Amino acid sequence: MSMDVLQALEDTARTTLERVGPSVVSIGRSGRGTGYVVGEGRVLTNAHNLRDRTTQVGFTDGRRVQGNVVGSDLDGDLVVLDVDTGDAPALVWGADAARTGDVVLSVTAGGHLLRVTWGQVTGVERGFRGPRGRPVHGALEHTAPAARGSSGAPLLDRAGGVVGVSTHRLEHGFYLARAADAALQEAVAGMQQGRRLEPVRLGVALAPSDVARRLRQAVGLADREGVLVRTVVDGSPADAAGLAVGDLLVGAGGRALHTPDDLIAVLDGLRPGDELRIEVIRGESPTEVTVRFEADDGS
Known part of the structure; x- marks a missing residue:
């Protein structure tokens, strides 16, 4: 890899961290997960990061505030919290869907430590099972390293737009993220308004x-x-x-x-x-x- 390419990656990582870092938060007193600001007073994270309907949310400026679940998609492993986001701006969705081979960056705050890493999308249309066993389709597989506490973190394109929401680690240095497609964006918008997305159940x-x-x-x-x-x-x-x-x-x-x-x-x-x-x-x-x-x- 040439020095020019490495310099470009360094510059992108630093710029991205400076721009989005204030909007990436830790979830839970021990920082067991990560979330990010999706709107004024609204934070998105994985449902499996919560132990109850309330949880502590930590910002990079040192604030620790309580967040309450306002909207949820438990089968899709997502919740939106109602929380005082202060001056932290909402992250924006990526302009284009992530494709295999794209460079992506992961910004996490698990363990109350802000981290930025980069990798590539290694596959699309992957699947996994949510916390209640229901299959989730269309996930991204990527190689941006993520430590414990990274679930719920934004996966970003080079412009800093959200192209995925990290869910969990796979083996051998691979990770999965919910793709930020139109369906996910619609679901997040609904959850911000208080919707609880529950699929019909046959019984x-x-x-x-x-x-x-x-x-x-x-x-x-x-x-x-x-x-x-x-x-x-x-x-x-x-x-x-x-x-x-x-x-x-x-x-x-x-x-x-x-x-x-x-x-x-x-x-x-x-x-x-x-x-x-x-x-x-x-x-x-x-x-x-x-x-x-x-x-x-x-x-």
Whole structure:
């Protein structure tokens, strides 16, 4: 790597730290995580950084203030805190989506120490599971080193725009970040206004296709591809629609079901008030049920 390139990276890292450092905060008394200012009185961080609905937020000027959860996307591992951000400006979103090969910078404040590192985006469209086990798609994989306490930190492009929100470390020096795509930006805007993003839930526990196949064979039923209903929650949309233990779900919303994640992907596209048609094999007989998800109160 030439001296000119190294000098450019040094200059970019220093400039970025000076510009965004005041807006990057530590989360928790021990600095177990990082967050950053997304608006006046609003800080974004990972949901797994919190132990309760309130937490201490530390700024680079030495202030330590309490933050309260105002909006959340727990399945997506994100929360927005209501906190006195003082004069710290909100960071801006990157102008363009990050692509494989892009140089990125990570600014963290975990452990109450402000750090800046740089690396490259090594992959896009990665996936991981949120704190409650729901799959999250479209993540960025990158190599900007991050110490403990870096989750929730902004991942920045060379202009200092946010292109991702760090989530966790992988093996061998690789890291994941939620991509700052249009869906994430919309979700963060909603959370700043107090929205709590909860996907619709069917109310069943499912067995994947290979387990379903073995269980059906054990009772003499024909081999079919699908996911098997193991339990149904009383009073749930599935219960109201008449789904029962032993039903084999083979399709939903026009999509074939091979794994529980296939059904989750369909549910992720629904909102309270929507309906979903599910193709079912009950014993050997095909049938169809319509599940209705109750509308919210309009808030």
